[in-house]
Amino acid sequence: MAALNLSVVESKAARMRLDIVEMIAEAGSGHPGGSLSAADIVATLYFGGVLRHDPTNPKWAERDYFVLSKGHAAPVLYAALAEAGYFGRDHLKTLRKLGSILQGHPDSKKTPGVEVSTGSLGQGLSVANGIALGLRLDKSAARVYCLVGDGELQEGQVWEAAMFAAHHCLDNLTAIVDYNGLQIDGACKDVIDLGEVEEKFRAFGWRVIEADGHDPVELHASFGQAAETEGVPTVLVCRTVKGKGVSFMENVADWHGKATNAEETTKALGELALAVAKGESAQ
Amino acid sequence: MSDRATREAFGETLTELVDEGHDVVAVDADLSKSTTTAKFAAAHPDRFFNVGIAEQNMIDTAAGLAVSGKIAFTGSFAVFATGRAYDQVRNTVCYSKLDVKLAPTHSGVTVGPDGGSHQMLEDIALMRVLPGMRVLVPADYHAAKGAIRVAATTPGPFYIRLGRACVPQVYEKGFEFEIGKANVVREGSDVTLAACGLMVSQALEAARILDGEGVSAEVVDVATIKPLDAEKISASASKTGAVVACEEHSIIGGLGSAVAEVLGEMSPVPLRRIGVRDAFGTSGAPSELLTYFGLTVEDIAGAARDAIAAKAR
Numbered sequence: 001m002a003a004l005n006l007s008v009v010e011s012k013a014a015r016m017r018l019d020i021v022e023m024i025a026e027a028g029s030g031h032p033g034g035s036l037s038a039a040d041i042v043a044t045l046y047f048g049g050v051l052r053h054d055p056t057n058p059k060w061a062e063r064d065y066f067v068l069s070k071g072h073a074a075p076v077l078y079a080a081l082a083e084a085g086y087f088g089r090d091h092l093k094t095l096r097k098l099g100s101i102l103q104g105h106p107d108s109k110k111t112p113g114v115e116v117s118t119g120s121l122g123q124g125l126s127v128a129n130g131i132a133l134g135l136r137l138d139k140s141a142a143r144v145y146c147l148v149g150d151g152e153l154q155e156g157q158v159w160e161a162a163m164f165a166a167h168h169c170l171d172n173l174t175a176i177v178d179y180n181g182l183q184i185d186g187a188c189k190d191v192i193d194l195g196e197v198e199e200k201f202r203a204f205g206w207r208v209i210e211a212d213g214h215d216p217v218e219l220h221a222s223f224g225q226a227a228e229t230e231g232v233p234t235v236l237v238c239r240t241v242k243g244k245g246v247s248f249m250e251n252v253a254d255w256h257g258k259a260t261n262a263e264e265t266t267k268a269l270g271e272l273a274l275a276v277a278k279g280e281s282a283q
Numbered sequence: 284m285s286d287r288a289t290r291e292a293f294g295e296t297l298t299e300l301v302d303e304g305h306d307v308v309a310v311d312a313d314l315s316k317s318t319t320t321a322k323f324a325a326a327h328p329d330r331f332f333n334v335g336i337a338e339q340n341m342i343d344t345a346a347g348l349a350v351s352g353k354i355a356f357t358g359s360f361a362v363f364a365t366g367r368a369y370d371q372v373r374n375t376v377c378y379s380k381l382d383v384k385l386a387p388t389h390s391g392v393t394v395g396p397d398g399g400s401h402q403m404l405e406d407i408a409l410m411r412v413l414p415g416m417r418v419l420v421p422a423d424y425h426a427a428k429g430a431i432r433v434a435a436t437t438p439g440p441f442y443i444r445l446g447r448a449c450v451p452q453v454y455e456k457g458f459e460f461e462i463g464k465a466n467v468v469r470e471g472s473d474v475t476l477a478a479c480g481l482m483v484s485q486a487l488e489a490a491r492i493l494d495g496e497g498v499s500a501e502v503v504d505v506a507t508i509k510p511l512d513a514e515k516i517s518a519s520a521s522k523t524g525a526v527v528a529c530e531e532h533s534i535i536g537g538l539g540s541a542v543a544e545v546l547g548e549m550s551p552v553p554l555r556r557i558g559v560r561d562a563f564g565t566s567g568a569p570s571e572l573l574t575y576f577g578l579t580v581e582d583i584a585g586a587a588r589d590a591i592a593a594k595a596r
Contacts, residue, residue: 065350108350108379116350120374126340127375130310130347130355133332137308138351157371160340168332 001227002049004220011279013043013216016079017245018272019092023075025265027096030104033255034149035076037180037213037240044219045145046080052142055085058112064142065131067116069124070149070178071105072257077114078102086113122155124148125175129165132173143227147176151183154192159204165233166205174226175206175235178213180242182253201235213238246271286449289480290388292427293445294322297356300435301327307435308348310334311358312341317447318358318388338363342371342383349381354435357383361390361403361444365410376440377413384434385410386443391531392559392576393448393481393569402564402572408536410442411509417462418508420444420530420538422483423453426506429460437462444480446531448569451484453504465512467519471501474587475519478529479505479538482557482578486529489583500587511541517549525590527555529583531573534558553593555586 016039024030045051045066054060068077075095082089087101094100101110105119116127128146135142148158165173177197185191194200198208207229211222219238226234242256243249246268260268297320300307308330315321315333324331332348334341338359345355357364364387365372376383387406394402410418419434419441421427427445434441453468468483469490476486483504490500503519505512520526526546528539539556546554559576573579 116347117375117379120370123339123343123371123375126343126371127347127350129340130344130349131351132347133344134308134348134351134353137329137353157337157339157343160334160337161343164334164337164340164344 001224004048004216006216007282009043009048009216011283012047012083013039014275014279015083016043016076018269018276019079020075021246021260021268021272023092023095024259026093028259029096030075030259031072031257033242033249034070034178035073036244036246036249037242038073038076038147038178040214040216041147041176041178041219041238042076042080044216046084048216048220050220050223058086062142065115065144067124067128067146068106068118069146070152071118074106077106081113121152122157125158125161128173129161129170132170135172144173147178150177150179150181150194151188153194153197162201162204169231170233171230173233174223177235177237178240179237180240182242184256186253198237205232207232207234209234209236211236211238213240214244245275286451287424288447288449289421289424289427289445290319290447292424292431293386294319296428296431297323298326301330305435306353307356308353309356309358310341310345312336312338314359320358338368339371342368343375345383346375346381349383355383357385359387360401361387361406362401365406369409373413377416380415380439382438384441384443386431386445388445389447390444391446392564392572393446393531395569395572396566398566399563404533404559404564406444407508407532407538416440416442416509418442420479420506420508422480422504422506423450425454425456425458426460429458433460433462446481450481453483463507463510463512465515466504466506467501468504469502471499471523473499473523474525474527474591475523476500476502476527476529476583476587477505477516477542478502479508480531482529482531485580486583488580489587492580492584493587505538508538508541511545513545513549516542516545520546520552521550524594525553527557527583527586527590529557531578532558534560553590555590557583557586
């Protein structure tokens with residue numbers, strides 16, 4: 001795994017957050033909360049030397065795969081893909097509009113760099129398992145990364161997949177839980193308590209690494225440990241803040257799935273622009 | 284004429300495909316002995332994956348294998364593969380046009396004693412409505428082999444409906460299944476019997492009975508429900524002037540509905556539908572159930588007489 005350039009990841013993450021809020025505001029709908037909570041994780045994957053990928057050749061045979069199982073966080077993926085150069089940045093303002101390559105939820109047939117269509121929750125980990133099996137059959141050294149939401153863990157199929165991955169010793173698979181603690185109807189613990197997430201994965205036979213989902217250094221080190229793990233799949237359980245980076249969105253469940261109005265957009269973009277400027281001056 | 288079940292073609296054809304160099308894999312859900320994927324697993328253990336009793340995981344694991352470049356077949360029973368895992372088939376397999384080929388067994392009432400929970404009568408309807416899904420219903424063992432082969436070598440999602448019960452031979456060994464082609468297996472001029480699956484051999488038998496009464500029945504094997512061979516069905520209907528659709532499936536949404544859509548738009552003629560009439564299955568011997576649900580040779584012949592009589596009205 002390539003070395004981490006912290007200032008690059010921080011700068012990209014700041015830019016992605018700005019893009020996320022801006023594209024959702026332009027679309028008039030979308031899911032900012034869970035996109036912002038996952039921004040540092042996705043930035044570390046794409047710009048921190050974790051994912052081996054080639055934006056000029058999205059189907060490069062030796063690439064690693066990223067599956068965004070929590071498909072409603074499509075804006076964070078689109079922001080990363082645009083930043084990486086899979087498609088022009090001008091597409092971001094077409095999000096959710098008729099004819100756009102950027103659908104409301106990821107569509108592998110329409111967007112370069114999107115490996116799997118997601119949106120119906122609970123399915124991504126099973127698909128990631130299948131990719132991992134296929135890579136192993138082909139004796140490929142490539143890895144599979146799958147980002148799931150914490151609320152998504154309420155879907156039973158996630159645990160079918162968790163059982164399967166451990167049974168088949170899929171050590172070329174790394175799952176990441178974006179553990180922001182909130183879902184549409186409120187706090188996960190109030191809707192349906194997830195219980196001990198780390199213990200559940202351990203009981204299913206996984207290696208569990210706990211990480212701060214907003215610390216690229218810790219994330220990068222954790223991805224490195226996962227890549228070196230043999231014989232079992234690894235999950236990074238990442239504590240995150242829903243709406244991270246926008247003061248009035250942080251830890252507010254209501255920002256799961258709505259766009260900002262004009263006033264809110266100005267305020268949010270102002271805060272995020274400061275972070276972008278800070279990131280640029282650090283480079 | 285040897286009677287064999289269409290499911291018998293499954294595991295052995297997959298084995299042949301890999302032996303011939305096709306990048307085929309199979310995923311099943313703890314039913315590999317019943318579906319016959321166990322035969323494939325024995326021949327190519329590295330290419331077979333058992334997910335346990337987890338059909339949703341089965342479909343999406345196959346989807347992931349397809350994303351990685353494999354031609355992924357799935358097993359299980361028709362009721363679970365299409366019903367329990369419908370969202371996985373819709374949102375992951377069909378939405379992305381992945382190379383996942385569903386070939387579940389145990390469709391229809393001829394599952395027998397297991398009863399209504401296990402006799403899938405809505406699968407053609409569920410699969411037919413999915414954009415891009417091809418729906419094949421082989422009439423016998425040789426057609427099943429051909430259907431599996433053509434699905435493996437044609438990109439995109441497929442649904443191949445296989446059965447548990449032995450069915451009479453209709454086609455010769457080596458039968459080449461053509462997607463979207465209905466086969467006229469007996470020519471006639473007074474009535475068209477459009478059938479699929481095991482009802483093709485039932486329709487052929489009904490045609491022989493009708494022949495004894497001086498009625499000339501044409502039997503069309505609608506082996507592909509989607510894309511439907513509308514031209515051939517319409518042409519046969521125009522020639523004979525009356526149609527009986529015959530399926531081991533609900534009369535709602537399956538072959539009968541598909542034929543009605545074609546006739547309604549292209550060549551309206553009297554139509555009668557043989558199928559299960561908005562009901563769940565029930566326990567019993569396969570032959571008893573065919574009688575109980577009105578799917579016998581005599582039922583088809585009766586419907587044909589009725590459809591012919593309706594021509595004059």
